[in-house]
Amino acid sequence: MKRRTIDIPTLLLVTIVTVLIWVLAEDRTHESSTFPGTVKFEVPGEGLFLVNPGTHGLELEIDGPPKAIQRMQRRLRDPILLPATARDGKHQIDDLASKIMAIDDVRETGATILSTDPRSVEIDVTQLVTRTASVRAKLPDTSTVENVQVSQDVDITLPASEANRLPQPLVLDVVIPPDEIQRLEPGLHTLDGTVQLPTELGTFEDVSFDPPIVEVTFRLLSRAKSIQVERARIQLNSAAQDFGEYAVDLPDQFLQNVTVEADAETIDQLESGECQLIAVVYLSTSDKERRVESKPVAYFTVLCRDGTGQVVKATVGDNPHPEVKMTIKPLAGSPE
Template structure:
């Protein structure tokens, strides 16, 4: 009986000792470094752009092990730092902001330091302006106009960007070629397209468009394609009677590396060499009188042979190399001496 009492006494003493040890360990004070992600918020976030919206800082806290563990759990989530915005820069004192955090204060830890101790943020008021939507369907010819639904959207943008961007705000509904290739010519199509800023307006400058998607309704007539030609011959054009007075020699008779754009079937016939492309250089009588020594080509022409053997020309777009402007063609223009020729 005595042995049984001694065993129970030993168990009770051991349990009490363990509880005291765990309590003492939990209450042992220490320091801990914790990484904190701050989230800067304002009362009306739809009307303000805050940069940066978040910032990571490292804080040193002191407290019991239990309090430090609780603080660690609280700070695993972003900590909202609410402030009153003004247009321009503002400095946030991190220590004061965190000391006002109710959940962190409830843990009982003491914040000793923060690195950095202050953070500078920038705020700008959001303004809203109406904008017409421009439909962009690269490589496609349509029957009539493209209908945009709705035709006008609202662009929300920082006030300082609006002050720098004078004039109308333009946006576009751009359809990539891959998507257009899946549509059949000759049919009416209605597709949903995302709207994006246009004409150089930055897409990542805090701009939002509402609604962000519009519908485009159109009938596709044909697709525009392009092909690259190693060489294209230059052909002169002008009043026929001028050739009795002037001799014109084209010193650059061949253009190299020419990209031609046109209706899909026409491009296919150019690639199969059924149709020839020439570069037309039009010279006026006045230019011949002045004996100009160079001039860019006027346009590119696809010469289509008809069943009766005649040819008709269809104007096509062309680009020489990577240049957006055609280079000048060198010329040698001489007046014909009629007396000597006679």
């Protein structure tokens, strides 16, 4: 019996032909799929430009062999960069599919972009300019400081059309929040401040600063303003059940030359007469029964015309609780 031999050359030929047929069949097999993608617009070349919106989301209909579609899908994971016109104003970008297909690494995937949704987008291009400005520290009025130093100058970038509104030389504000100051004790301090355009210049859009934060060094002397009030009215706080039982006479209805320390707004209200300073004295039933001849001021408060008020730090000389002289007499018919 003859043994059958394997024809190696024939087997190799059949294998090669089969592979070629499979490859050709795959290349000729097309399918369509829809994938999300992002286009990003930038102005090429020199100069600073702002494109708004800078990115747009799209749905792309893709056609091609399965492997080509897979390559396109991987490519669409990253934004597709498209050039924008270096000219101020609104621009309509039409036929996004053909513009995206013109990009080399997109075309090299072997797949075709049939369409995009949306088919076109609108962008707004703004030319930017950069100016260098000095800075000044803007600290809360409730603090008294000296030796204020700011670490560096700042570059401001904004639309060229807005730049002519800026004064020359330009000085920017470095703002320290009031609550940052309030937690400090008097002494030398360095804090980070936020760079801003002075409020008197009005509103600007699309403005950025480099750096946006700078260091401010200063010596804090006190956290509040002070004023000397010529006189503070004395107010007695007494128990309600004692009304009609005793007469309390004050030789002087006011304390003279009271120094008040408070925030700037409160000081301004005192200076304008919108609010007045009150020295509050507590008088208990026991005090009246004993007919005390003086009581210390418990606290000082600023009382405004609208009925609002707040306790403030105040002293007569160096005394925050000066004595108030008084004469107490029981009224007729009341128990001695």
